[in-house]
Amino acid sequence: MTPELTADDLFPVVSGYRLSAAIRAMADLGVPEALADGAKTAEELAAAIEVDVILLRRLLRMLSSRGALLVDERSRFSNSGLSASLRSGGTRDMVLGWTAAPSIFDAWSHISDGIRSATSPFERAHGVPFHDYLAAHPEEKAAYFAANGSTVEGFEDVADVLDLSDAKIVVSVGGGLGAELIPLLRKWAHLYGVLTDLPDAVEGAEQLLADSGLVDRVTIVGGDARAQVPQGDTYILQTLLRWLTDDDVVAVLSACRVAGLPSVRVHVVEMPAHEDAQHPSATNDMTAWTVYGGADRTLAEWTALHARAGLAISDVTQLDDVYALMTSAPMIPARR
Numbered sequence: 001m002t003p004e005l006t007a008d009d010l011f012p013v014v015s016g017y018r019l020s021a022a023i024r025a026m027a028d029l030g031v032p033e034a035l036a037d038g039a040k041t042a043e044e045l046a047a048a049i050e051v052d053v054i055l056l057r058r059l060l061r062m063l064s065s066r067g068a069l070l071v072d073e074r075s076r077f078s079n080s081g082l083s084a085s086l087r088s089g090g091t092r093d094m095v096l097g098w099t100a101a102p103s104i105f106d107a108w109s110h111i112s113d114g115i116r117s118a119t120s121p122f123e124r125a126h127g128v129p130f131h132d133y134l135a136a137h138p139e140e141k142a143a144y145f146a147a148n149g150s151t152v153e154g155f156e157d158v159a160d161v162l163d164l165s166d167a168k169i170v171v172s173v174g175g176g177l178g179a180e181l182i183p184l185l186r187k188w189a190h191l192y193g194v195l196t197d198l199p200d201a202v203e204g205a206e207q208l209l210a211d212s213g214l215v216d217r218v219t220i221v222g223g224d225a226r227a228q229v230p231q232g233d234t235y236i237l238q239t240l241l242r243w244l245t246d247d248d249v250v251a252v253l254s255a256c257r258v259a260g261l262p263s264v265r266v267h268v269v270e271m272p273a274h275e276d277a278q279h280p281s282a283t284n285d286m287t288a289w290t291v292y293g294g295a296d297r298t299l300a301e302w303t304a305l306h307a308r309a310g311l312a313i314s315d316v317t318q319l320d321d322v323y324a325l326m327t328s329a330p331m332i333p334a335r336r
Contacts, residue, residue, distance in 0.1 A: 002278040017105070022062055024100035026069070027086040031060075032079055035069075036087055039076035090149075097147030103133060103140060107290050120293030130243075130291050135200050145204070149179045155238070157319050158269055159183035164191060164234060166263070171196060171232035173225050173256065174240035177205045182212050184236070193218040194230045226251040233261040238269040239323075243292040246305060253309035257330050266311060268326045269319070273298050284322070302326060 005013065026032065034040065034048040042060055046053035063083075064071040070078045086092045098104070107122035114121035122130050134141040164170065164184065171194040172181045181193045193214070195205055199222030209215040221230050226248050229235070235256040241249045256266050271284045273296040285296035297305065303313050311328040318324050 019066055019068070020100055021105070022059060022066075023068055023082070023086070024095060025059060026063055026083060027092050027095050029056075031069075032083045032086040032092075033088055035077065035079045035083070039070075039072060039078040041074075041076050045077065093143070093146040093149070097140075097143035097145070099147075101140065101143065101147075103137070104291055111290060114290070121290045123293065129293060131198065131201075141200075145177055145201075148176055149208075155180040156183045157323075158236070158238065158267075158325060159187050161317050161319065161325060162267060164188045167191060167234040167265075169194060169232035169261075170234040170236060171230055171256075173197075173229055173235055173237045173252065174201075174243075175236070175238070176201050177208045178202075178218060178220075179208065180236060180238050181218060182209075182214060185214050185217055191217070194221060194232055195219070196221040196223055196225060196230055198222065198224060225255055227255065229255045229259050231259050231261065233263050233265070235260065235264070235266045236269075237267070239271065241268060241294075242270055242288045242296050243294040245294065249305050250308045253306060253311055253328075257310050260330070264330065266328045268302070268328070269323055270302065270326070271296050271322050272302065272324050281322070299324070299326075307331070 029051060030049050031045065034045055040048065042057040043053050045060070046056045049056075060069060060071075060077050063069040064077060068080055068082050070080050072078070086095060103122070103126060106125040107120075110121040110124040113119075113124040117124065120129065122133070126133050128136070134144055158180070162184070165188070167188070168190070169192050170181070170184055172178065174197050175181060175195045176197055178193075178195045181195060185191055185193050195202060195209075195218055202220050202222055205220050206215060209218050209220075219230070223229070225240075226244075229252075237252070237256075241252065244252065253266065253268075257264065260266070271281060273279075273285050274281050275298060281296060288294045288296050299316060306313050306326075306328050310331050312331045313326050313328045315327040316324055317327075
């Protein structure tokens with residue numbers, strides 16, 4: 001049972017966005033990295049990151065008042081456990097490019113508008129859907145794809161549980177820069193990979209695959225998976241379908257079934273919603289709608305959407321407390 005919030009909780013909870021924004025600013029300015037070699041005064045930090053010392057000190061004081069930074073009796077600031085996690089790396093990329101991205105912050109403030117208009121809050125805030133916005137804002141697009149790339153451990157989890165010994169061509173649908181293909185191709189040396197996503201989404205994929213030594217084993221195809229996907233015997237869709245409406249989900253799954261070779265298997269990784277209204281997954285579902293205009297679905301709802309696309313889910317593997325892997329194959333027509 002989730003504890004009840006009281007009137008005393010109201011303002012601390014509602015004003016929580018201030019701390020979120022301050023932590024994002026700290027990461028964006030490079031404060032945690034500048035403190036990696038030890039405590040510094042505000043003057044020393046300002047010189048290191050080349051910003052105004054008076055304004056920086058005000059930010060540092062706020063952060064230390066909330067425990068996000070530490071401060072000693074000589075007014076020297078040092079990393080807390082939280083801030084140390086925001087040094088250069090995957091966690092910092094996730095915070096800057098996704099969790100606390102400014103455009104996403106803005107979207108959450110338009111929830112009531114979105115409910116009234118039955119339009120995603122992101123579109124209400126920015127006038128265009130999320131991926132159209134990214135296409136017009138290259139810096140935010142780069143940050144978003146860096147955040148996606150920081151989840152490589154999750155991709156490795158999928159590679160650990162899939163048996164692709166009999167597969168030949170694995171197609172990553174909506175795979176962005178191709179990070180999810182990397183652990184699969186490294187584990188299964190006989191596999192050939194195909195990466196398909198919207199044309200602007202795969203920009204930079206060749207470089208990432210080259211850096212991983214796998215570019216010769218992957219074909220990159222720009223396109224819209226709702227209309228068509230490349231041929232293969234194995235399809236991987238990782239947290240792609242939660243972006244989409246039900247009809248678009250069915251279109252993508254149908255495209256995989258139609259293009260698939262006779263032995264085709266479709267593997268979908270998503271964050272299933274729960275029937276319990278107090279389950280933490282409710283926030284993930286709200287995020288899917290707020291940002292993408294999509295939804296997280298229950299396993300029963302995922303089963304129904306697969307069935308509409310002519311696919312039957314044969315196995316569900318819980319990867320952790322949040323993610324599940326659903327494996328499906330084309331339905332066998334009933335005998336008359």
